[in-house]
Amino acid sequence: MLKFSWVRFLAVLKKEFIHIRRDRASLIMAIAMPLGMLLLFGYAVNTDVEHLPAVVWDQSQTADSRDFISSVRNTQYLDPDNFVSGYQQIESYLDSGKARAAVIIPPDFGKQLQGQKQATIQVLVDGSDPTVARAVMSAFQMLGLDKSLNLQSKRLESMGISGGMDLPLNIETRVWYNPDMKSRNFNIPALIGLILQNVIAMLTSFSIVREKERGTMEQLVVTPIRSLELLLGKLLPFVVIGFISLSLILTTGIFWFGVIPMGSISLLILLSTIFLFTILAIGLLISSIAKTQLQAMQMTFILILPSILLSGFVFPRETMPKLLQLMGGLLPLTYFLEIVRGIFLKGVGLDFLWQDTLALCLFAVILLAVASKKFKKNLD
Numbered sequence: 447m448l449k450f451s452w453v454r455f456l457a458v459l460k461k462e463f464i465h466i467r468r469d470r471a472s473l474i475m476a477i478a479m480p481l482g483m484l485l486l487f488g489y490a491v492n493t494d495v496e497h498l499p500a501v502v503w504d505q506s507q508t509a510d511s512r513d514f515i516s517s518v519r520n521t522q523y524l525d526p527d528n529f530v531s532g533y534q535q536i537e538s539y540l541d542s543g544k545a546r547a548a549v550i551i552p553p554d555f556g557k558q559l560q561g562q563k564q565a566t567i568q569v570l571v572d573g574s575d576p577t578v579a580r581a582v583m584s585a586f587q588m589l590g591l592d593k594s595l596n597l598q599s600k601r602l603e604s605m606g607i608s609g610g611m612d613l614p615l616n617i618e619t620r621v622w623y624n625p626d627m628k629s630r631n632f633n634i635p636a637l638i639g640l641i642l643q644n645v646i647a648m649l650t651s652f653s654i655v656r657e658k659e660r661g662t663m664e665q666l667v668v669t670p671i672r673s674l675e676l677l678l679g680k681l682l683p684f685v686v687i688g689f690i691s692l693s694l695i696l697t698t699g700i701f702w703f704g705v706i707p708m709g710s711i712s713l714l715i716l717l718s719t720i721f722l723f724t725i726l727a728i729g730l731l732i733s734s735i736a737k738t739q740l741q742a743m744q745m746t747f748i749l750i751l752p753s754i755l756l757s758g759f760v761f762p763r764e765t766m767p768k769l770l771q772l773m774g775g776l777l778p779l780t781y782f783l784e785i786v787r788g789i790f791l792k793g794v795g796l797d798f799l800w801q802d803t804l805a806l807c808l809f810a811v812i813l814l815a816v817a818s819k820k821f822k823k824n825l826d
Contacts, residue, residue: 458679650729
């Protein structure tokens, strides 16, 4: 029984670093892909409804109508920059997608307001995207309520009734953790886990499968090197790459997107390390099963879709059926998202994250044990 040899281990480690350095495509993918994916998804995955194009048919052409249009612009939901003079033009704008909403102000709008009567404004909303439509409708309802209260208060004052009009019920709302309610603050921390998972799992699985395809794995097997030495020598370079990717993603998220962690960065790095070893184990397991790089890529993509849909990355897990919640509980990314969002948005520590951390540790231990056993068996 051969003892663990640092000489053999360092030889494999050196070989793997040389191979990564010579494999320009993998090296570029390891460094540029995480950064590119964060920039792409950071801007693309955005559920905030802001500055949507809108069209306006102002038949009143009064100071009151212009004031209402300014109020619409100030909501920042819509940009009422396009003005038309008929329904046919409105239909053309909405059909072509050049406008997501249309505001129609009647000819007697100013007269109705000055005459202290109820004035009606028609708003047409493109409902092809329900999320956008609900946000626009909610914005107009709030705008209508605010304008109505202000007008009613002025009318009461003109009648000599001082003190304005107090509503019988006042609801004061405050938003914690993400007071601006920007989806970017919610998505960028989650992208750290998703990108780290996809890139590292793919690179790790490709590395070992490539050895099989080229026949160099058989050459390593007949040498005196032990499976543990070979395993560590193959994995450690990707640990380094994982930390480089993590550093790039964190730096870009903080300084480019302005999403600053409210909690401990050192704790975030520590728990990210546990997640990184879990993903390395997944990549190793994929490489032990796959026979070709194409199979490894297909298995990696099979992991990606459930990770996006079931981990809570996009949809809240609480609203999912119990079966899907259980399926999502089998994904390490599910627990890492709770950790990274907790640290970024809430600034919480291990006293609140210990359950997710424990689950992640169990995943790391179990997956590394299974992947190592499968890898050794293939070598034997």
